[in-house]
Amino acid sequence: MDAIGILKQLKNKGVRFTPQRQAILEFLLQTVSHPTADEIYHHVKANFPGVSLGTIYNTLNMLKEHGHILELSYGDMSSRFDGNPQNHYHVVCSKCGKVVDLHRPLIDMDQEVMEKSGFIILGHRMEFYGICPECRQGEQFN
Known part of the structure; x- marks a missing residue:
């Protein structure tokens, strides 16, 4: 599913979407690198200097809970995130x-x-x- 479809689906569930949240989602959908939250933060911060790491984590948790991304945990390493939830x-x-x-x-x-x-x-x-x-x-x- 593309970003617009996911945004519509989440909006129908009452989830508010900011431009920062949309940038996080779009980055995850277009990358194949399985980035960490910190890597996502630095990418989004380039276009949204006021974005906080808290916004990144909250958005990642929300997208994961709704089944739109995967969190790949590796014990003592940072979790990585995958825009392909299949x-x-x-x-x-x-x-x-x-x-x-x-x-x-x-x-x-x-x-x-x-x-x-x-x-x-x-x-x-x-x-x-x-x-x-x-x-x-x-x-x-x-």
């Missing part, structure tokens, strides 16, 4: 933290996991870890 896989660089989408069919294991664990599965997330091409330059990896 279930998909990621590859994460263990050196620099870069996250990229992995485009491949989803593995449908939810039913098998439910049967073996007794859990009701609400979804799953799979990520691969490695060293990105930029970090590998000049280093030897097997």
